[in-house]
Amino acid sequence: MAVREVLPEEYDDLDQKLEKELPLSILGLVHFRLMRSRHLLREKMVLVDSWPDVSVLVIVDRQMRGTVPFAAGFCRGPDFASTLDSLLQTASKGLSPPVYIVGCSTDVIDALIGQYKSANTCPFRKDHGNNFVYALPAENIVPLAMPDGFRETELTERHLDAVIKAWPYSEEMDKIASVEKWFKYTISNFPTVCIETDDGRPVAWEMQQEYGGLGMLHVEPEYRRNKLGSIVSRTLAKKLTKEGQLVFACVDEINVPSIAFHEKNGYVRLPFEFSFIGYFFEANK
Numbered sequence: 015m016a017v018r019e020v021l022p023e024e025y026d027d028l029d030q031k032l033e034k035e036l037p038l039s040i041l042g043l044v045h046f047r048l049m050r051s052r053h054l055l056r057e058k059m060v061l062v063d064s065w066p067d068v069s070v071l072v073i074v075d076r077q078m079r080g081t082v083p084f085a086a087g088f089c090r091g092p093d094f095a096s097t098l099d100s101l102l103q104t105a106s107k108g109l110s111p112p113v114y115i116v117g118c119s120t121d122v123i124d125a126l127i128g129q130y131k132s133a134n135t136c137p138f139r140k141d142h143g144n145n146f147v148y149a150l151p152a153e154n155i156v157p158l159a160m161p162d163g164f165r166e167t168e169l170t171e172r173h174l175d176a177v178i179k180a181w182p183y184s185e186e187m188d189k190i191a192s193v194e195k196w197f198k199y200t201i202s203n204f205p206t207v208c209i210e211t212d213d214g215r216p217v218a219w220e221m222q223q224e225y226g227g228l229g230m231l232h233v234e235p236e237y238r239r240n241k242l243g244s245i246v247s248r249t250l251a252k253k254l255t256k257e258g259q260l261v262f263a264c265v266d267e268i269n270v271p272s273i274a275f276h277e278k279n280g281y282v283r284l285p286f287e288f289s290f291i292g293y294f295f296e297a298n299k
Contacts, residue, residue: 017104020060025050028060031068032088037149037284041117042071042088044226044260049073051257052203061105063097070097074105074113081196082187083113085293086225092125099126102293112139112190112292116225116264120144123289141290143267146283150251150261154280157252158245160209164217166249169206171198173216180232200224205257207250209242218242220250228254228263244279264288 020028029050032043049055057079063070074085085105089098098118106113118126123140130136160166169177177197178184184193200221209218220231228250233243251261263281265272277283 016064017101018062018065020062020065022055024065025055025060027066028062028068028071031066032071035088035090037147038090038119038286039071039088040147040149040260040262040284041086041225041227041264041288042073044262045073045086045117045224046071047259048204048222048224048226054203059105061101063094063101069094070101071117072098072101072105072115075109077108078110079199080192081199082191083109083111084224085113085115087115087117089118089122091119092121095122095125096129098122099129103295106293106295111137111296112294114141115291115293116288118289118291120287120289123291126291137293137295139292139294141292144287144289145264146267146273147286147288148263148265148276148281148283150263150279150281152255152261154282155248155251155255155261156280158241158248160245161240161242163212164209164240164242165212167208167210167216169201169208169216169219169221171201173201173208173219174198176216177201177219177230177232180234181230205250205253207246207253209246218246220246222250222254226259226262228261243275247275247279264290 032039049058057076058073059076061072062068069090072085072087075083127136127138174197178193187193204222206221208216210216217237218233223229254261265276
């Protein structure tokens with residue numbers, strides 16, 4: 015099977031092809047549009063299985079950049095799992111393991127892993143459980159008033175210590191690559207919303223992640239009865255909508271409070287699940 019890199023002059027056509035595959039292609043499409051609008055596609059390889067018909071897409075870092083290697087994509091269904099495997103093998107060249115991959119439905123990931131005879135020979139590992147995908151229609155974004163004593167800002171580098179401390183996976187991820195560099199990259203390139211107290215203490219925040227979804231929502235425990243989480247999430251969603259972006263979030267299927275939060279705030283569950291996976295390939299020498 016041939017692996018083909020999409021050329022810049024073909025980006026408009028690719029955009030249209032991915033849009034026709036919605037909602038299944040939502041992670042790949044939003045990531046592609048986000049990278050393109052932020053002029054970051056030059057740092058990426060955009061790989062497909064064929065052209066002009068596309069059944070599998072992988073957008074991946076061209077080289078190591080001091081953060082966790084990352085890939086986002088789309089796969090039409092489990093029948094294309096072996097094709098996805100081939101694209102990921104090509105995508106991993108020049109990178110160090112693991113590469114974290116988003117954008118493929120759970121049935122595709124199960125088929126991808128099922129190609130290998132045992133866990134010992136399989137380079138793919140699911141990251142925790144499956145995820146529901148929730149999209150937020152623009153008409154469901156209802157603004158909330160900010161309580162007295164708080165102000166809306168954006169995340170900056172002065173907030174990094176608080177963000178890193180609050181994220182439960184910081185210590186685990188820092189063993190693979192610099193969490194500080196990763197958060198700097200994220201808040202420097204993608205929209206964020208932060209709520210501070212009048213004296214400048216950050217107490218609630220959320221950011222758009224590199225794959226395009228809203229996430230990392232956090233409210234300091236002593237401020238969790240002021241609707242700050244809903245205010246942050248709706249404000250960030252409104253910001254993305256004004257940019258013409260599709261708004262969505264991935265929610266762990268066992269995270270009942272998060273599911274309730276997103277449904278309360280107007281999100282609509284899409285009819286499939288995604289899996290986040292790590293690709294622990296043998297490093298190229």
